[in-house]
Amino acid sequence: MTLTRLAFKSLLSRGFTVGLTVFAIALSVALFLGVEKLRTGARASFADTISSTDLIMGARSGSVQLLLYSVFRIGNATNNVSWESYEDLTGRPEVDWAVPISLGDSHRQFRVMGTTRAYFDRYKYRGGRSLEFAAGGEFADLFDAVVGADVADTLGYAVGDPIVVAHGLASFTEHDDLPFRISGVLEKTGTPVDRTVLVGLGAIEAIHVDWQGGGRKSGPATPAEMLREMDLEPAAITAAMIGVKSRLQVFKLQRAINEYPEEPLLAILPGLALQELWEIVGVAETALTGVSAMVVVTALLGMAAMILSGLNERRREMAILRAVGAGPMTIASLLMTEAMAMAAAGAVLGIALLFGGLLLLRPWLDAAYGLYLPVTGLTPRDLGVLAIVVAAAAAVSLVPAARAYRMSLADGMMIKF
Amino acid sequence: MTPVTSHGTDALRLKSVRFTWPGGRFGLDVNEFSIAAGETVFLYGPSGSGKSTLLSLIAGIASVDAGEVSLQGQVLSGLRAAMRDRIRAERTGVIFQMFNLVPYLTPLENILLPLRFAPERRKRCEDPQAAALTLTRTLSLPDPMVQQAPASTLSVGQQQRVAIARAMIGHPPLIIADEPTSALDSDARADFMHLLFDQVARSGAALLMVSHDRGLAENFDRVVSLSDIARPIRGDTA
Numbered sequence: 123m124t125l126t127r128l129a130f131k132s133l134l135s136r137g138f139t140v141g142l143t144v145f146a147i148a149l150s151v152a153l154f155l156g157v158e159k160l161r162t163g164a165r166a167s168f169a170d171t172i173s174s175t176d177l178i179m180g181a182r183s184g185s186v187q188l189l190l191y192s193v194f195r196i197g198n199a200t201n202n203v204s205w206e207s208y209e210d211l212t213g214r215p216e217v218d219w220a221v222p223i224s225l226g227d228s229h230r231q232f233r234v235m236g237t238t239r240a241y242f243d244r245y246k247y248r249g250g251r252s253l254e255f256a257a258g259g260e261f262a263d264l265f266d267a268v269v270g271a272d273v274a275d276t277l278g279y280a281v282g283d284p285i286v287v288a289h290g291l292a293s294f295t296e297h298d299d300l301p302f303r304i305s306g307v308l309e310k311t312g313t314p315v316d317r318t319v320l321v322g323l324g325a326i327e328a329i330h331v332d333w334q335g336g337g338r339k340s341g342p343a344t345p346a347e348m349l350r351e352m353d354l355e356p357a358a359i360t361a362a363m364i365g366v367k368s369r370l371q372v373f374k375l376q377r378a379i380n381e382y383p384e385e386p387l388l389a390i391l392p393g394l395a396l397q398e399l400w401e402i403v404g405v406a407e408t409a410l411t412g413v414s415a416m417v418v419v420t421a422l423l424g425m426a427a428m429i430l431s432g433l434n435e436r437r438r439e440m441a442i443l444r445a446v447g448a449g450p451m452t453i454a455s456l457l458m459t460e461a462m463a464m465a466a467a468g469a470v471l472g473i474a475l476l477f478g479g480l481l482l483l484r485p486w487l488d489a490a491y492g493l494y495l496p497v498t499g500l501t502p503r504d505l506g507v508l509a510i511v512v513a514a515a516a517a518v519s520l521v522p523a524a525r526a527y528r529m530s531l532a533d534g535m536m537i538k539f
Numbered sequence: 540m541t542p543v544t545s546h547g548t549d550a551l552r553l554k555s556v557r558f559t560w561p562g563g564r565f566g567l568d569v570n571e572f573s574i575a576a577g578e579t580v581f582l583y584g585p586s587g588s589g590k591s592t593l594l595s596l597i598a599g600i601a602s603v604d605a606g607e608v609s610l611q612g613q614v615l616s617g618l619r620a621a622m623r624d625r626i627r628a629e630r631t632g633v634i635f636q637m638f639n640l641v642p643y644l645t646p647l648e649n650i651l652l653p654l655r656f657a658p659e660r661r662k663r664c665e666d667p668q669a670a671a672l673t674l675t676r677t678l679s680l681p682d683p684m685v686q687q688a689p690a691s692t693l694s695v696g697q698q699q700r701v702a703i704a705r706a707m708i709g710h711p712p713l714i715i716a717d718e719p720t721s722a723l724d725s726d727a728r729a730d731f732m733h734l735l736f737d738q739v740a741r742s743g744a745a746l747l748m749v750s751h752d753r754g755l756a757e758n759f760d761r762v763v764s765l766s767d768i769a770r771p772i773r774g775d776t777a
């Protein structure tokens with residue numbers, strides 16, 4: 123009978139408590155690795171919010187601020203980019219394509235974004251995925267709107283429904299004289315696009331024809347038919363997404379924009395800015411890892427306490443082992459073997475729980491939060507965590523092992539009750 | 540491995556042994572005590588006089604503070620603890636008063652347990668399982684019980700018989716028994732003594748048995764009172 127087999131049988135004989143302990147370890151390991159997965163998944167999803175866009179151009183402010191309002195629709199632009207500057211700069215030879223963005227209006231709690239149809243081709247997320255329509259299609263008419271998945275879900279919109287755009291971000295003054303019609307509903311992307319109402323750039327101009335400085339012009343409203351005939355070139359836009367012909371020219375173009383003499387502008391590389399932003403958000407991430415590590419430590423300490431409290435009942439078993447020739451070291455290592463076996467079983471069960479949970483929750487996480495968690499095999503980091511859990515179990519079991527060592531020396535032949 | 544001394548053939552020899560339990564409340568002082576190979580010795584003494592303490596020293600579970608304990612001429616004191624454990628596993632078989640068996644193992648696994656720590660005893664049985672079953676059959680324990688039932692389901696008498704088998708397997712030269720019959724009724728006691736003597740005679744082992752019950756002493760080669768061989772050391776009884 124090997125020591126491992128002996129340890130195994132001993133564990134089996136205390137199945138219930140051992141099972142609970144193993145389960146506690148399993149849960150903690152699943153939690154820890156799950157948090158890890160969420161963390162990396164969130165980070166990857168976040169970094170994938172916008173891809174294939176080389177530069178984002180806006181009025182000069184901070185790069186994080188520009189990223190926040192142009193991509194995440196959080197906060198506001200301090201200034202606009204004049205249409206002349208936009209045309210001038212996007213006419214440069216380095217520029218392959220450019221999509222203007224105009225923000226500032228809202229529909230209920232959602233932002234309205236004016237843009238061109240090119241947006242549907244050029245906006246890419248999650249490593250080059252394109253926007254897709256769940257129903258309907260791009261805007262055909264001036265007063266067509268495309269809504270993101272969350273907008274349609276929350277407000278119960280379908281293709282063909284009318285929709286009213288409010289001026290500004292608080293919706294006291296609505297452009298109710300010019301109702302839009304929903305031409306398309308987008309598939310869920312997990313990006314801020316889900317929470318956006320997209321309209322043509324011209325439409326943004328059209329609804330502001332009768333407005334001046336935040337107030338409505340007196341006199342009759344310009345009829346929609348007339349607006350459709352008007353030249354609705356905007357005077358200014360909020361930002362622009364730009365693609366270059368060759369990646370080598372990104373920095374040259376960025377410099378040209380940043381040093382543009384006519385107007386103070388800023389161009390950012392979205393990937394870099396996203397990383398910068400994540401570093402700000404990342405503090406919470408570290409805290410989360412810390413908390414789940416504490417849960418693992420707690421489970422392991424619980425196991426040590428369980429072994430320790432069982433020692434008294436097992437004094438007899440140990441005296442017998444001593445009597446048949448086991449040294450105190452053998453008894454100590456028996457306890458350590460048990461601890462490591464429980465930790466290893468807990469870790470393996472934890473992984474099973476994690477992957478089971480992941481497979482079950484993944485579609486839901488993707489649909490509800492746009493959080494895409496790839497079910498990969500165990501990463502070297504995961505394996506490292508498991509090795510650390512088993513090693514830590516060995517370390518905490520030193521306490522009961524040392525106690526058993528001392529006890530088995532002090533007990534002699536006497537078997538106490 | 541056995542250095543030959545004048546007492547080289549003795550199964551056990553204690554010389555000028557001094558031992559005190561941690562805490563110092565009780566100890567023993569043994570000037571000279573030996574058991575010849577194959578000899579059966581009955582040791583008696585009042586409760587608390589230190590009989591189990593002496594057996595702990597002989598079985599090598601506790602180690603002496605001064606003096607020598609030797610098994611078949613091999614001095615244990617002064618050896619590294621691991622070596623001492625190895626030698627006592629090879630050369631002694633131990634039977635307790637009760638609770639001899641690891642409850643979650645089968646009787647068979649319990650019997651084979653000492654062989655894990657005593658490779659030479661293992662070598663002496665060609666097929667350990669068969670040897671164990673031969674022993675249990677002569678001890679009238681049915682095979683299925685020995686092979687399958689967890690030890691905790693056996694009666695006390697059955698457990699004591701399994702304990703004999705465990706002490707005897709691989710033929711250690713010295714069997715140490717600490718009041719092995721005190722948990723048994725008189726019929727079972729007579730049975731047990733008969734089986735024990737039978738086994739000891741077959742393997743040629745020496746036997747040192749401790750008991751209160753002087754009535755069991757008659758078949759032994761020698762009857763010894765603890766007070767004749769050992770002086771108790773009593774610290775402050777605070």
Ligand SMILES: Nc1ncnc2c1ncn2[C@@H]1O[C@H](COP(=O)(O)OP(=O)(O)OP(=O)(O)O)[C@@H](O)[C@H]1O
Pocket residue numbers: 532533534535536560561562565566584585586587588589590591592593
């Ligand atoms: N493991 C131990 N640690 C400390 N003191 C012990 C230990 N075992 C025994 N003693 C002490 O040694 C003394 C003698 O005990 P021991 O068990 O040797 O007596 P005994 O002769 O076997 O008695 P009994 O006939 O009741 O079994 C007692 O005072 C006891 O308290």
Ligand SMILES: [Mg+2]
Pocket residue numbers: 590591592717
């Ligand atoms: Mg005793």
